[in-house]
Amino acid sequence: MQMNDSQRIPASKEAVWAALNDPEILKQCIPGCQSLDMSSPTEMTATVVFKVGPVKATFGGKVTLSDLDPPNSYQISGEGSGGVAGFAKGGAAVRLEAEGPDVTVLHYDVDVQIGGKLAQLGARLIDSTARKLAGEFFKSFGEVVGKTVAAGV
Amino acid sequence: MNDMTPTREQREAKLEGMGCKRKRVEDIRFTQGKGSYVDDLKLPGMLHGDFVRSPHAHARVKKIDDTEALKVPGVLAVITAETLKTVNLAWMPTLAGDVQMVLADGKVLFQNQEVAFVVATDRYAADDGINKVVVEYEPLPVVIDPFKAMDADAPVLREDLAGKTTGAHGPRKHHNHVFEWTVGDKDLTDAAFRKAEVTIKEMISYHRTHPSPLETCQCVCSFDKIRGELSIWGTFQAPHVIRTVVALIAKIPEHKIHVISPDIGGGFGNKVGAYPGYICAAVASIVTGKPVKWVEDRIENLTATSFARDYHMTTEIASTKEGKVTGLRVHVLADHGAFDACADPSKWPAGFFNIVTGSYDFPTAHLSVDGIYTNKAPGGVAYRCSFRVTEAAYCIERAMDILAQKLGMDPAELRLKNFIKAEQFPYHSALGWEYDSGDYHTAMRKMMESVDYAGLRREQAAQRAAFKRGETREIMGLGVSFFTEIVGAGPSKNCDILGIAMFDSCEIRMHPTGAGIARVGSKSQGQGHETTWAQIIATEIGIPADDIMVEEGNTDTAPYGLGTYGSRSTPVAGAAIAMAARKIRAKAQMIAAYKLEVHEDDLEWDIDGFRVKGLPEKTMSMKDICWAAYNSVPPGMEPGLEAVSYYDPPNMTYPFGAYICVMNIDVDTGVYKVRRFYALDDCGTRINPMIIEGQVHGGLTEAFAIAMGQEIRYDDEGNVVTGSFMDFFMPTAVETPHWETDFTVTPSPHHPIGAKGVGESPNVGGVPAFSNAVNDAFSFLGSTHIQMPHDYWRNWKAAKNLGVFA
Numbered sequence: 004m005q006m007n008d009s010q011r012i013p014a015s016k017e018a019v020w021a022a023l024n025d026p027e028i029l030k031q032c033i034p035g036c037q038s039l040d041m042s043s044p045t046e047m048t049a050t051v052v053f054k055v056g057p058v059k060a061t062f063g064g065k066v067t068l069s070d071l072d073p074p075n076s077y078q079i080s081g082e083g084s085g086g087v088a089g090f091a092k093g094g095a096a097v098r099l100e101a102e103g104p105d106v107t108v109l110h111y112d113v114d115v116q117i118g119g120k121l122a123q124l125g126a127r128l129i130d131s132t133a134r135k136l137a138g139e140f141f142k143s144f145g146e147v148v149g150k151t152v153a154a155g156v
Numbered sequence: 157m158n159d160m161t162p163t164r165e166q167r168e169a170k171l172e173g174m175g176c177k178r179k180r181v182e183d184i185r186f187t188q189g190k191g192s193y194v195d196d197l198k199l200p201g202m203l204h205g206d207f208v209r210s211p212h213a214h215a216r217v218k219k220i221d222d223t224e225a226l227k228v229p230g231v232l233a234v235i236t237a238e239t240l241k242t243v244n245l246a247w248m249p250t251l252a253g254d255v256q257m258v259l260a261d262g263k264v265l266f267q268n269q270e271v272a273f274v275v276a277t278d279r280y281a282a283d284d285g286i287n288k289v290v291v292e293y294e295p296l297p298v299v300i301d302p303f304k305a306m307d308a309d310a311p312v313l314r315e316d317l318a319g320k321t322t323g324a325h326g327p328r329k330h331h332n333h334v335f336e337w338t339v340g341d342k343d344l345t346d347a348a349f350r351k352a353e354v355t356i357k358e359m360i361s362y363h364r365t366h367p368s369p370l371e372t373c374q375c376v377c378s379f380d381k382i383r384g385e386l387s388i389w390g391t392f393q394a395p396h397v398i399r400t401v402v403a404l405i406a407k408i409p410e411h412k413i414h415v416i417s418p419d420i421g422g423g424f425g426n427k428v429g430a431y432p433g434y435i436c437a438a439v440a441s442i443v444t445g446k447p448v449k450w451v452e453d454r455i456e457n458l459t460a461t462s463f464a465r466d467y468h469m470t471t472e473i474a475s476t477k478e479g480k481v482t483g484l485r486v487h488v489l490a491d492h493g494a495f496d497a498c499a500d501p502s503k504w505p506a507g508f509f510n511i512v513t514g515s516y517d518f519p520t521a522h523l524s525v526d527g528i529y530t531n532k533a534p535g536g537v538a539y540r541c542s543f544r545v546t547e548a549a550y551c552i553e554r555a556m557d558i559l560a561q562k563l564g565m566d567p568a569e570l571r572l573k574n575f576i577k578a579e580q581f582p583y584h585s586a587l588g589w590e591y592d593s594g595d596y597h598t599a600m601r602k603m604m605e606s607v608d609y610a611g612l613r614r615e616q617a618a619q620r621a622a623f624k625r626g627e628t629r630e631i632m633g634l635g636v637s638f639f640t641e642i643v644g645a646g647p648s649k650n651c652d653i654l655g656i657a658m659f660d661s662c663e664i665r666m667h668p669t670g671a672g673i674a675r676v677g678s679k680s681q682g683q684g685h686e687t688t689w690a691q692i693i694a695t696e697i698g699i700p701a702d703d704i705m706v707e708e709g710n711t712d713t714a715p716y717g718l719g720t721y722g723s724r725s726t727p728v729a730g731a732a733i734a735m736a737a738r739k740i741r742a743k744a745q746m747i748a749a750y751k752l753e754v755h756e757d758d759l760e761w762d763i764d765g766f767r768v769k770g771l772p773e774k775t776m777s778m779k780d781i782c783w784a785a786y787n788s789v790p791p792g793m794e795p796g797l798e799a800v801s802y803y804d805p806p807n808m809t810y811p812f813g814a815y816i817c818v819m820n821i822d823v824d825t826g827v828y829k830v831r832r833f834y835a836l837d838d839c840g841t842r843i844n845p846m847i848i849e850g851q852v853h854g855g856l857t858e859a860f861a862i863a864m865g866q867e868i869r870y871d872d873e874g875n876v877v878t879g880s881f882m883d884f885f886m887p888t889a890v891e892t893p894h895w896e897t898d899f900t901v902t903p904s905p906h907h908p909i910g911a912k913g914v915g916e917s918p919n920v921g922g923v924p925a926f927s928n929a930v931n932d933a934f935s936f937l938g939s940t941h942i943q944m945p946h947d948y949w950r951n952w953k954a955a956k957n958l959g960v961f962a
Contacts, residue, residue, distance in 0.1 A: 084211075086287055086290075087208070087209070087211075087286055087287055088211075089211045090211050090212075116873055117875075118211050118212060118213075118267070118873055118874075118875050119211025119212075119267070119875070120211065120455070120879075122871065122873075122875035122876075122877060123267075123268075123455060123459065123875060123876050123877065123879030123880070124455070124879060124880055124882075127882075127883065
């Protein structure tokens with residue numbers, strides 16, 4: 004499943020870029036994220052509770068950052084397993100565009116594959132759920148980064 | 157005679173024999189919720205097993221870690237392929253001559269494949285245990301599209317078959333190839349096509365679907381270590397076959413295996429084969445010394461135990477300009493999934509698909525079938541049809557409509573022109589069958605008159621004209637279907653399962669007071685055998701059906717039978733019942749002659765006993781003969797009154813029928829409305845017209861489901877995306893159309909009572925009727941063939957592709 008959209012963030016490109024590489028901020032913004040630990044500057048392990056229709060599962064997996072072009076773009080990819088609930092893998096190409104000194108547009112291009120019980124039971128719900136989750140992530144990311152910048156942190 | 161003497165009619169009515177609309181005796185318990193199904197069985201100390209299943213369609217299994225699972229309270233064991241290897245049961249033979257993994261051995265080949273079996277004190281604990289088994293997979297590229305399975309660079313699915321260029325049914329052409337099966341005269345057929353004035357060619361797909369009985373597959377296995385005996389209660393359509401399979405693969409002597417099929421909540425082909433759940437439950441019981449229950453849930457049933465169809469049939473007909481068919485050529489790509497787990501008679505890798513010449517007099521035909529492996533669930537079973545017969549009927553009935561369209565002929569007229577004529581029976585088809593009896597023209601004309609076919613065509617023409625003028629957005633279709641089935645497998649000369657000839661059997665034992673018990677080798681899953689089998693006996697020996705108890709499903713008491721599927725019960729077991737009853741009557745005649753002090757030949761049968769020819773007052777009822785059988789048999793005769801018959805049918809039977817579906821479709825929404833569905837069935841002698849009608853209603857409902865939406869669909873990654881009744885179309889009373897039923901009677905000449913079997917006819921004939929109705933509706937807009945299933949969305953899409961929204 005593929006989707007793409009963009010999010011306008013009231014912060015400088017550099018601030019957005021820093022946040023994109025900050026596990027604490029990512030953890031706050033990923034819906035259902037229980038933990039996110041950085042094992043190297045480009046590798047993280049995450050635990051996320053994910054729910055599609057009747058299936059709810061805790062996914063454990065790896066997140067990798069690649070194709071880094073600071074402060075313009077990177078590729079964030081992950082794959083995780085939810086045990087009997089199934090598995091998910093995919094990633095997003097993230098690109099930042101400065102609209103002004105304090106406004107950045109974050110473009111994202113997501114490609115996700117879902118397998119196992121999640122796909123069997125949730126086929127008709129996956130698209131809308133994934134869209135919703137991606138929307139939630141980038142929306143709260145925008146808010147958190149905006150707030151952080153406004154607070155002058 | 158006084159007034160109390162019952163009349164002949166009253167005596168006959170009392171029997172409730174053949175032809176009587178006798179109410180189903182089994183319904184007394186079923187309608188009160190008092191049936192006894194496998195899941196009702198609760199044995200002391202019984203454990204529960206459930207599967208860890210693969211989320212991947214194709215992956216290597218790197219590691220299975222059960223450490224945490226074994227810590228879950230209640231979990232006693234986690235069985236894997238490694239465990240099963242110690243008893244040589246990691247793989248099992250399939251009925252189609254292939255082998256199948258019981259539990260994933262090194263890799264998984266379809267989503268939801270069985271990977272490990274968790275045994276626990278209850279089902280909840282087993283489920284918690286499953287969640288704690290950690291399986292490490294390495295995903296591999298998948299093959300889902302059957303048309304890509306034999307690409308040169310297609311991933312190798314069955315590594316266990318590496319280097320094997322020959323399978324159970326001859327040479328293999330490719331690493332994902334199972335078999336090639338050819339029938340008919342290729343040269344003659346090719347010549348017919350070269351000379352043909354008109355030809356059609358179309359790839360007609362019969363999509364993947366599933367029998368989905370309301371009761372899923374399940375069993376309870378209990379191994380008694382002291383006696384060395386294994387008891388298995390299961391949802392088996394063929395309990396004796398299961399017993400023999402278990403004896404062969406588990407090396408337990410067959411007399412120490414007790415297989416019992418209790419009440420079964422629908423089978424439709426799903427419960428013929430042997431599944432990993434049975435093996436794992438048996439092994440778990442042997443390992444733990446406790447009874448072990450395994451019950452599939454709905455997702456498991458839809459995604460793992462046998463699917464049906466997935467046949468892709470490239471079909472060509474050669475014909476004259478006038479519409480006389482001169483040749484048929486069919487190539488089938490048969491998708492079997494990960495393992496060839498068809499439940500066909502051993503010598504028939506594509507079942508009886510060579511019935512594909514249908515009801516028509518094709519002078520020549522040629523058929524080839526290529527079976528292939530893909531990363532989908534293994535199968536495919538005969539879902540409410542004799543082996544691959546519904547595929548064949550759909551193929552030829554759709555193709556005849558396509559030919560009619562090309563010729564500009566009416567589809568009914570084209571059929572009438574090409575039918576095998578009544579005087580041609582017994583008819584030898586170009587693909588090798590001997591049709592026993594038929595009168596197709598009479599059946600077809602009766603259907604056309606009953607529904608006013610000509611009037612419906614006039615209405616359709618008016619509707620089309622109105623559509624073209626923009627006055628309506630509804631289009632109207634007439635779906636004509638005339639099918640010939642081949643059922644009643646089968647004669648020992650060409651039908652066996654694992655080397656056992658496909659006979660069937662009956663044992664009748666009459667008690668002194670004139671009641672009796674009949675034990676039969678078939679196994680009802682809702683067909684009403686307890687009712688109809690007693691009716692056959694009632695007519696044959698003159699004992700009221702109510703006084704005959706019918707028992708099936710216990711391999712310790714029932715004579716060996718091959719079970720119930722492929723509409724074989726009436727053609728084979730029904731014949732055995734009649735033959736056993738006739739043996740009873742023959743002995744009864746000797747007893748009556750002795751008691752009446754006449755010669756046997758001086759007696760004649762009269763409804764419920766014998767009478768002396770010319771002396772109508774001198775009679776002896778069967779009830780009295782039963783008593784005499786236990787106290788005063790002729791000198792030299794053994795007492796008692798019982799008989800056994802094992803019946804090896806001389807031929808298959810060939811039921812047929814004429815169906816029509818009248819449908820309107822709204823092109824803007826794709827919503828269809830079945831306005832009328834008329835089904836005329838000829839199943840030969842009719843044992844119980846009410847049960848026949850019920851069978852036709854049920855079969856038509858399944859046909860409706862399949863044609864109009866029921867599908868097992870996979871995405872490109874091999875995920876089953878129709879894994880529950882939310883996505884898999886299961887019609888309820890709300891969606892189901894009204895059915896009109898009718899009949900003609902053309903008895904089978906070789907069957908003792910002339911019956912042919914009916915349970916599957918409506919599915920076989922119904923699917924093409926629905927599909928032809930949809931295709932007929934769209935045909936005037938320039939469409940030739942729209943693939944099934946015809947759900948609203950696909951109808952809308954078909955309309956869109958035909959440009960009606962321009």
